[in-house]
Amino acid sequence: MVTITDELALAQARKADELMATSNTNPLTGIPVVIKDNMCTKGIPTTCSSRMLENFVPPYDATVVEKLNGCGAVVVGKTNMDEFAMGSSTEHSALFTTHNPWDLSRVPGGSSGGSAVAVAASEAIYALGSDTGGSIRQPAGFCSVTGLKPTYGRVSRYGLVAFASSLDQIGPLTQDVTDCALVLNVLAGYDPRDSTSVPYPTPDYTQILAADLKGLRIGIPKEYFVEGMQAEVEIAIKAAIGKLEELGATIDYEVTLPHTPYALAAYYIIAPSEASANLARYDGVKYGFSYLETGSMWEAMEKTRQYGFGAEVKRRIMLGTYALSAGYYEAWYLKAQKVRTLIRREFDQAFAKFDALVTPTSPTLPFKIGEKIDDPLQMYLSDVCTLPINIAGVPAISIPAGFADGLPIGMQIIGKPFSEETILKIAHAYQQATDWHKRRPEI
Amino acid sequence: MKLSREEVLHIARLARLGLTETEVNQLREQLSNILENFEVLQQVDTTDIPPTAQAIPLQNVMRRDDEVIPSLPPSQILANAPRREEDFFRVRAVLE
Numbered sequence: 232m233v234t235i236t237d238e239l240a241l242a243q244a245r246k247a248d249e250l251m252a253t254s255n256t257n258p259l260t261g262i263p264v265v266i267k268d269n270m271c272t273k274g275i276p277t278t279c280s281s282r283m284l285e286n287f288v289p290p291y292d293a294t295v296v297e298k299l300n301g302c303g304a305v306v307v308g309k310t311n312m313d314e315f316a317m318g319s320s321t322e323h324s325a326l327f328t329t330h331n332p333w334d335l336s337r338v339p340g341g342s343s344g345g346s347a348v349a350v351a352a353s354e355a356i357y358a359l360g361s362d363t364g365g366s367i368r369q370p371a372g373f374c375s376v377t378g379l380k381p382t383y384g385r386v387s388r389y390g391l392v393a394f395a396s397s398l399d400q401i402g403p404l405t406q407d408v409t410d411c412a413l414v415l416n417v418l419a420g421y422d423p424r425d426s427t428s429v430p431y432p433t434p435d436y437t438q439i440l441a442a443d444l445k446g447l448r449i450g451i452p453k454e455y456f457v458e459g460m461q462a463e464v465e466i467a468i469k470a471a472i473g474k475l476e477e478l479g480a481t482i483d484y485e486v487t488l489p490h491t492p493y494a495l496a497a498y499y500i501i502a503p504s505e506a507s508a509n510l511a512r513y514d515g516v517k518y519g520f521s522y523l524e525t526g527s528m529w530e531a532m533e534k535t536r537q538y539g540f541g542a543e544v545k546r547r548i549m550l551g552t553y554a555l556s557a558g559y560y561e562a563w564y565l566k567a568q569k570v571r572t573l574i575r576r577e578f579d580q581a582f583a584k585f586d587a588l589v590t591p592t593s594p595t596l597p598f599k600i601g602e603k604i605d606d607p608l609q610m611y612l613s614d615v616c617t618l619p620i621n622i623a624g625v626p627a628i629s630i631p632a633g634f635a636d637g638l639p640i641g642m643q644i645i646g647k648p649f650s651e652e653t654i655l656k657i658a659h660a661y662q663q664a665t666d667w668h669k670r671r672p673e674i
Numbered sequence: 675m676k677l678s679r680e681e682v683l684h685i686a687r688l689a690r691l692g693l694t695e696t697e698v699n700q701l702r703e704q705l706s707n708i709l710e711n712f713e714v715l716q717q718v719d720t721t722d723i724p725p726t727a728q729a730i731p732l733q734n735v736m737r738r739d740d741e742v743i744p745s746l747p748p749s750q751i752l753a754n755a756p757r758r759e760e761d762f763f764r765v766r767a768v769l770e
Contacts, residue, residue, distance in 0.1 A: 287754055290750040383730045423738050426732075427728065429730065490718070493717075496711070497715060499708070500712060507689060511689075511690075515756055516756070516763055517763060518756075520756075521756030521757070523757070526767075528766040529690070532690045533690050533692035536689075536690060537691065537694075538692075545701070548691055549682070552685050553705065556685065556688060563712075566716070568727060570718050570720065571729070572720075573718065608711060623729055624729025624730040
């Protein structure tokens, strides 16, 4: 937890008591929640786990925070993350390292590591995270909780500190699928303050949770069982797929999405490019850290960014600036955007035949703290199963699907755009038939 | 393909990002290694494929009606300003 909001929580608890005395309640009324520290909370520091925003106190609430407050939620804290949501282990937090509650020598995943740990360790009943390339699902998998990345546009991004605007999406991390549906009911919906949020009606996501999967067609894309994948993960996911078949789903193991191997490169060109533009706003003038010991405008700006940003953020700003620069734009950024089209089309084609696709959430078990921190490319590879989903904009959920050597394994269920109810239904049926999600770490 | 020291400094300047000598050397190695791995993108045939900027495109997003709604007071907007003067952000001279 970056900030514990005890006073706010007590005030909100009193308000929740008042609400409960009336009939004006919601299932989230009075329930403790933690929020990733990249969502603006009025009067409460919002640091993005960065030196740059260490002392930043937003003057307004993000739409999702406003919605939670509106139903009487009790916010108990803001959670640690990789700086500006760039990372897959929460080790890139400029503030401190978060440990995996299942094995304290291992990473919790990232970038929403603090949110996943808080739910796994029962420090809160649920959490909000954000997901740009797997930042909700990968830590959910590593910590054995349920984590949903909704369709791009389903949840308002207003007040979410921007990383890569065409990929970012807010979603819930919860103890099970029923809670996930309850939280999504509150988060989902059009917001005129986010021009990319969609003006489509939202169903009651709890209404479609059923126990069997008869008539559903599920595809298993071969490319997600990648080289370098740990055998324990493959065994667990194959067993989980077998369970879905027992529950009545029709499984096709021969699905191919041939452009999947190019998704990693396309993602790590597109996301840093957008990040380099978004993070240009940190100039030391309007808010955030500012280097004051100079009279020169350019020196102040360069030093502000030099001291305010950590290593991974600098790396991505450099990579993105390069990919967008004159002479390289066509070969890198534009090329990546064209590959994005091909990846998106493959998903469209697959979803003409299937209701959902199932893959592992990560190719490996949670890795050791320090294991990948000096090798950016190895760290990027831990998102290999989750980032194609952001490229395509579709929804996906990670749910607990087993353990190996006491370490959690997550299964990812991917759906068509705006078919959150279908993936929730499959995930719910699986949780009715298994008890992985009920296990809690001994801490 | 290995980035030159000059290229790294050029990108850093475009990004207005100050770097130490150690960082310049590290980034030169790391970015070269990353870009070399990403050259697989060039193998993909993208003839006649349009680029995607956003996967769930919306058409005809109209501006809302132009009605006046309250905005934040200057005191709140300026509360986080590193340097301020009265109701303004204080900046350094752009032209000397």
